[in-house]
Amino acid sequence: MADLAIDPRTELNPPLVTGGATYSSVTDQISAITEGKPPKQWYVVMGVAIPLAMMLFGCLAYLVANGIGVWGNNSPVGWGWDITNFVWWIGIGHAGTLISAILFLFRQKWRTSINRAAEAMTLFAVACAGIYPLFHTGRPWRAIYWLFPMPNELLTMWQNFRSPLMWDVFAVSTYATVSALFWFVGLVPDLATLRDRATNPVRKTIFGILSLGWRGSASQWRHYELAYLILAGLSTPLVLSVHSIVSFDFATSLMPGWHTTIFPPYFVAGAVFSGFAMVVTLMTLARWVYGLENLITIKHLENMCKVMLATGTIVGFAYGTEFFIAWYSANQYERFIFLNRAFGPYAWAYWTMISCNVIAPQFFWFKKFRTSIPAMFTLSIFINIGMWFERFVIIATSLHRDFLPSSWGYFQPTWVDIGTFVGTMGLFLTLFLLFLRFLPAIAISEVKGVLHHQINTEKGVAH
Amino acid sequence: MATSLLARLGLPGFGKETQKHYGVIGNFDTPEDLLRAIRTARAAGYSKMEAYTPFPIHGIDEALGERRSPLGRIVIVCAMVGLTGAVLLQWWTGAVDYKLSIAGKPLFALEPSVPIIFELSVLLSAFGAVLGMFALNKLPTYYHSFFNYTRAAGASNDRFLLAVEATDAKFNAEDVKTFLDSCGSRHTELVEA
Numbered sequence: 001m002a003d004l005a006i007d008p009r010t011e012l013n014p015p016l017v018t019g020g021a022t023y024s025s026v027t028d029q030i031s032a033i034t035e036g037k038p039p040k041q042w043y044v045v046m047g048v049a050i051p052l053a054m055m056l057f058g059c060l061a062y063l064v065a066n067g068i069g070v071w072g073n074n075s076p077v078g079w080g081w082d083i084t085n086f087v088w089w090i091g092i093g094h095a096g097t098l099i100s101a102i103l104f105l106f107r108q109k110w111r112t113s114i115n116r117a118a119e120a121m122t123l124f125a126v127a128c129a130g131i132y133p134l135f136h137t138g139r140p141w142r143a144i145y146w147l148f149p150m151p152n153e154l155l156t157m158w159q160n161f162r163s164p165l166m167w168d169v170f171a172v173s174t175y176a177t178v179s180a181l182f183w184f185v186g187l188v189p190d191l192a193t194l195r196d197r198a199t200n201p202v203r204k205t206i207f208g209i210l211s212l213g214w215r216g217s218a219s220q221w222r223h224y225e226l227a228y229l230i231l232a233g234l235s236t237p238l239v240l241s242v243h244s245i246v247s248f249d250f251a252t253s254l255m256p257g258w259h260t261t262i263f264p265p266y267f268v269a270g271a272v273f274s275g276f277a278m279v280v281t282l283m284t285l286a287r288w289v290y291g292l293e294n295l296i297t298i299k300h301l302e303n304m305c306k307v308m309l310a311t312g313t314i315v316g317f318a319y320g321t322e323f324f325i326a327w328y329s330a331n332q333y334e335r336f337i338f339l340n341r342a343f344g345p346y347a348w349a350y351w352t353m354i355s356c357n358v359i360a361p362q363f364f365w366f367k368k369f370r371t372s373i374p375a376m377f378t379l380s381i382f383i384n385i386g387m388w389f390e391r392f393v394i395i396a397t398s399l400h401r402d403f404l405p406s407s408w409g410y411f412q413p414t415w416v417d418i419g420t421f422v423g424t425m426g427l428f429l430t431l432f433l434l435f436l437r438f439l440p441a442i443a444i445s446e447v448k449g450v451l452h453h454q455i456n457t458e459k460g461v462a463h
Numbered sequence: 464m465a466t467s468l469l470a471r472l473g474l475p476g477f478g479k480e481t482q483k484h485y486g487v488i489g490n491f492d493t494p495e496d497l498l499r500a501i502r503t504a505r506a507a508g509y510s511k512m513e514a515y516t517p518f519p520i521h522g523i524d525e526a527l528g529e530r531r532s533p534l535g536r537i538v539i540v541c542a543m544v545g546l547t548g549a550v551l552l553q554w555w556t557g558a559v560d561y562k563l564s565i566a567g568k569p570l571f572a573l574e575p576s577v578p579i580i581f582e583l584s585v586l587l588s589a590f591g592a593v594l595g596m597f598a599l600n601k602l603p604t605y606y607h608s609f610f611n612y613t614r615a616a617g618a619s620n621d622r623f624l625l626a627v628e629a630t631d632a633k634f635n636a637e638d639v640k641t642f643l644d645s646c647g648s649r650h651t652e653l654v655e656a
Contacts, residue, residue: 023517023621149556158556162568167578174582178589185593188602189619193517196616212597213604216618218527220600221519226532227596231589238585245578448621449518452494 016110017451019294026451030442031197033290038437041289046433052426059419060135068138070416077399077411082132084391085421087246089129090172091387094239095275096122097179101235110303112446113295117286118279119183124431126176128424164248171245178238182231188214190440243271257337257398260325266318273311274387276304280380284373286436295442298371305370308383312361319358341397345410349393356386482656485608486628487639489648490617494520497623500646501526504627507642511631515609515618534595541591542584549583550576608656
């Protein structure tokens with residue numbers, strides 16, 4: 001039978017590293033990206049990203065000089081694009097932690113080719129998110145006294161720890177710190193590889209310092225692996241807590257449309273959904289620019305499409321549940337807010353959200369879409385847009401028509417709102433491109449671990 | 464104090480004793496060859512050994528006779544400090560030092576304190592895991608004689624190295640060299656301290 005030629009194991013589990021890779025070819029391929037000159041596309045994207053990042057700094061300087069009034073936030077919509085963008089960016093970061101921590105605990109070996117870049121994405125996304133609440137204080141240089149319990153003579157008072165906004169400060173800053181630690185710990189062995197390969201003394205010194213004198217000895221790996229496992233174990237509940245706490249900012253209020261217990265799981269699913277969309281957007285581009293098709297295979301991308309399908313469907317289900325509960329609550333304010341959401345002045349935003357978040361991912365039921373790069377790239381862009389609209393819809397529609405019809409309004413963003421948002425994308429892209437250029441974008445030592453397992457499986461060695 | 468700190472960093476001239484050789488290092492093609500060499504060496508009576516590999520190899524700790532890492536205990540202590548600190552912070556600032564009644568809610572209660580208790584426990588645990596791992600691994604290290612091995616760079620690429628250290632009771636450079644060669648080492652070398 002000809003069928004016997006196909007090993008059922010490889011049929012079900014296609015190899016995660018292809019192209020006849022060896023340990024040294026993995027080292028060479030990934031290190032070469034940081035050692036050689038970047039490809040032309042890198043300069044092209046950087047040429048777009050840096051001016052946008054500059055625009056961000058310009059907008060922020062303008063805001064600090066003139067006050068928060070330069071944003072469109074005003075009564076009744078006191079939270080506008082700033083918090084929308086904050087939640088959007090934080091959500092994007094969640095995929096990085098999910099890939100690095102949760103998939104690690106579930107022993108999903110396919111995570112190894114994408115975890116490093118996804119973690120970097122988390123850090124940069126959280127940095128972009130942090131800009132919004134920080135600058136919404138108006139005087140960011142004093143924010144440390146307002147946000148953190150720093151003893152000082154300025155206020156002679158303490159924060160209100162019973163407020164979800166304080167929980168959010170602790171959740172987001174803990175998340176940023178732990179993600180940075182996790183990322184750096186993962187980088188240490190790879191930085192040692194770059195140090196050992198370096199021929200230029202400056203490069204050797206820089207990577208020598210960054211790699212802390214890592215030797216890869218068995219006794220070091222022993223502590224290292226446990227530290228990695230513990231960090232994964234800590235990051236897993238952490239990532240679930242962060243978006244739950246972000247959702248508390250809304251859920252613990254008494255606003256119709258916000259005051260719902262479904263928010264924490266619904267926000268977490270949405271965060272993972274948008275984060276995976278961003279990972280797919282970035283990874284399809286990075287693998288094309290750097291020719292990493294043998295390391296980031298279709299199998300990796302297909303798995304991410306499946307995650308988007310699952311989380312997108314959860315999000316769609318949550319939208320339905322919200323409507324059902326609004327009707328079932330028999331509360332006229334709750335019913336009004338949801339009817340207004342779907343058919344009021346923001347109907348255009350609501351239906352954009354539904355099309356992008358509920359309908360778009362359904363294409364991933366078909367293998368043809370899950371394995372087509374242009375299809376998944378396009379759909380991931382739609383999902384990124386849809387998830388931004390989700391936050392905007394939740395925030396704007398609940399606020400713009402409050403209990404007193406005389407104070408109803410309609411939120412209009414200003415040029416500063418738009419400039420700041422587009423600017424954070426520039427900052428994010430700049431940081432991501434610098435990361436691709438100067439640090440190993442794929443976890444070299446982890447890919448070798450997977451390759452070792454794969455070689456043994458091919459040889460038929462029981463593992 | 465300063466001297467011991469410099470010695471801990473491995474700065475030259477601050478070491479414990481001036482030892483001439485680090486040991487003999489053998490160079491293997493695959494993790495399986497390395498594991499086989501370690502087991503043979505243990506059977507032959509060598510005990511002070513260290514393996515250097517580009518990625519963690521399962522079963523190597525058992526083969527080398529290493530014990531479980533104590534990192535978990537460090538992290539538990541850090542988590543407890545974070546937990547206690549978060550409770551004290553929220554109780555003292557809210558219910559002792561700056562009493563502010565908001566909507567008649569209690570000045571301190573456990574329920575609204577849970578998020579920050581959780582976050583601070585995780586934060587301190589993560590620092591404990593990372594800094595604890597660095598301390599156990601003596602990182603950052605300025606100098607280590609392993610790097611005197613001419614092919615040390617292989618350990619971060621595709622080679623699997625086994626060092627039999629000079630501190631081993633049974634250590635004799637010529638014997639160890641012959642032994643590692645017989646195990647299939649591709650490049651065996653006596654390494655300076």
